[in-house]
Amino acid sequence: MPVAVITGGSKGLGRALALALAERGWSLVLTARGPGELAEAGRAAEGLGGVVRTVAGDVADAGHRSEVVAAARALGGVDLLVNNASALGAAPLVTLAGLGTAGLRAALETNVVAAHGLVREALPLLRAAPAGAVVSVSSDAAVEAYPAWGGYGASKAALDHWSAVLGVEEPGLRVWAVDPGDLRTELYRAAVPDDPDEAERPEPEAVVPAFLRLLDERPVSGRYTAAALLEAAADGAGR
Structure with missing residues (x-):
């Protein structure tokens, strides 16, 4: 069975992806900071037939990243690594003038540095996989100038460029940066607690088919949006 590592796998999009892959028979290594929610997500995935290992901890910690990769190695390797764990830098969000350097550093540490460290740790296993992917x-905040989203957006823009370079340097892998769109998640709620449009935002499960399409069709490495992937799938089904 292929093995996926998913950071931020206890809730939101990470949990939704984990359940979808478990239904497909994938083995999973899930990591998140909250051990209770992580254990519950692991049980839910196991209930769908997946082999699951949960490793609670902070992906920004190098020792924790080593534990995660060791757990995947014990399951057979790493076929897919999903950098889903994210930090806002400030919650609720604030303007750049109000964002301290510690907040910006925290966003960069989790959203970029930790992703880099985890991929470096897992790279030999990804290269050895028949169809390794990252x-x-x-986020759309990586390419659009939204007030108060500057710190988070800057970290995601850095992650996009990092992903693009990794895709060039590792032609044997697929490396995709994916903007899932605005979803009804705890992260978004923490960013904008009084969001008047919250009820209109889709649940994370709504965009999971876009991620599965990437795995099924393996397009070239690059940046994709879930909306475009879902639209293309609908157009194809309608022909």
């Missing part, structure tokens, strides 16, 4: 969850 997915980094991006």
Whole structure:
């Protein structure tokens, strides 16, 4: 069975992806900071037939990243690594004038540095996989100038460029940065607690088919949006 490592796998998009892959028979290594929610997500994935290992901890910690990769190695390797764990830098979000350097550093540490460290640790296993892939969850804030989203957006822009370079340097892998769109998640709620449009935002499960399409069709490495992937799939089904 292929093995996926998913950071931020206890809730939101990470949990939704984990359940979808478990239904497909994947083995999973899930990591997140909250051990209770992580254990529950692991049980839910196991209930769908997946072989699951949960490793609670902070992906920004190098020792924790080593534990995660060791757990994947014990399951047979790493076929897919999903950099989903994210930090806002400030919650609720603030303007750049109000964002301290510690907040910006925290966003960069989790969203970029930790992703880099985890991929470096897992790279030999990804290269050895028959179809190794890295997915980094991006944001429209990486390409649009939204007030108060500057720190988070800068970290996601850096993650996008890092992913693009990795895709060039590792032609044997697929490296995709994916903007899932605005979803109804705890992260978004923490960023914008009084969001009047929250009820209109889709649940994370709604965009999971876009990620599965990447795995099924393996397009070239690059940046994708879930909306475009879902639209293309709908157009293809309608022909």
